[in-house]
Amino acid sequence: xxxxxxxxxxxxxxxxxxxxxxxxxxxxxxxxxxxxxxxxxxxxxxxxxxxxxxxxxxxxxxxxxxxxxxxxxxxxxxxxxxxxxxxxxxxxxxxxxxxxxxxxxxxxxxxxxxxxxxxxxxxxxxxxxxxxxxxxxxxxxxxxxxxxxxxxxxxxxxxxxxxxxxxxxxxxxxxxxxxxxxxxxxxxxxxxxxxxxxxxxxxxxxxxxxxxxxxxxxxxxxxxxxxxxxxxxxxxx
Numbered sequence: 604x605x606x607x608x609x610x611x612x613x614x615x616x617x618x619x620x621x622x623x624x625x626x627x628x629x630x631x632x633x634x635x636x637x638x639x640x641x642x643x644x645x646x647x648x649x650x651x652x653x654x655x656x657x658x659x660x661x662x663x664x665x666x667x668x669x670x671x672x673x674x675x676x677x678x679x680x681x682x683x684x685x686x687x688x689x690x691x692x693x694x695x696x697x698x699x700x701x702x703x704x705x706x707x708x709x710x711x712x713x714x715x716x717x718x719x720x721x722x723x724x725x726x727x728x729x730x731x732x733x734x735x736x737x738x739x740x741x742x743x744x745x746x747x748x749x750x751x752x753x754x755x756x757x758x759x760x761x762x763x764x765x766x767x768x769x770x771x772x773x774x775x776x777x778x779x780x781x782x783x784x785x786x787x788x789x790x791x792x793x794x795x796x797x798x799x800x801x802x803x804x805x806x807x808x809x810x811x812x813x814x815x816x817x818x819x820x821x822x823x824x825x826x827x828x829x830x831x832x833x834x835x836x837x838x839x840x
Contacts, residue, residue, distance in 0.1 A: 618674045621670065621671070632661075632667075666701055673773075673774050690759045690777035691755070693777070698755055699749055702751065702798075712805045715808070751793050759777060
């Protein structure tokens with residue numbers, strides 16, 4: 604006779620697979636964060652990309668921590684805080700951190716493309732001399748991501764002991780109330796549009812950097828082959 608599958612088996616397997624990856628991710632991002640902080644304290648002049656990198660490491664640490672708390676069992680055994688409140692906060696924070704991770708990675712990629720662009724290109728007009736525009740952009744991204752994830756504060760509930768219709772199970776302890784089709788489609792479309800927009804910008808900036816570095820490598824190789832010629836141009840020298 605076939606054995607019945609334990610309903611909690613998938614969550615146990617998820618926890619066992621997630622914890623080692625989360626440990627590695629949190630450790631790596633913490634080391635990177637400490638490295639940037641140490642660089643500032645050592646008196647090195649900060650670069651424009653240091654702020655997005657630091658912001659991205661904090662985002663990834665919080666994203667992994669919230670996911671770890673969602674799949675953990677210890678936090679749900681305490682009765683001091685209602686289960687609905689814990690689910691709402693953790694699911695909302697995890698979704699916000701995920702969105703900020705995509706947005707910040709895109710900002711970092713675009714900023715790197717602008718930084719290495721030659722002075723004659725049109726991207727050179729967007730080169731920044733201070734971090735004030737980046738801070739303002741991050742505030743806007745926070746507001747955008749929180750507004751797109753605000754529906755989770757209303758729809759996330761603690762998973763009841765008895766199976767109820769109209770629930771979408773996220774973890775062993777948290778579920779989503781199924782919204783109306785129009786309401787759900789609106790939020791999903793807005794979130795998909797945001798992700799596609801930032802991922803598209805990331806792909807374009809990465810392709811631009813690859814093309815720029817490839818052309819630079821070809822130019823450097825041609826100069827290297829002609830460096831022993833008796834007559835060289837100023838560019839070659």
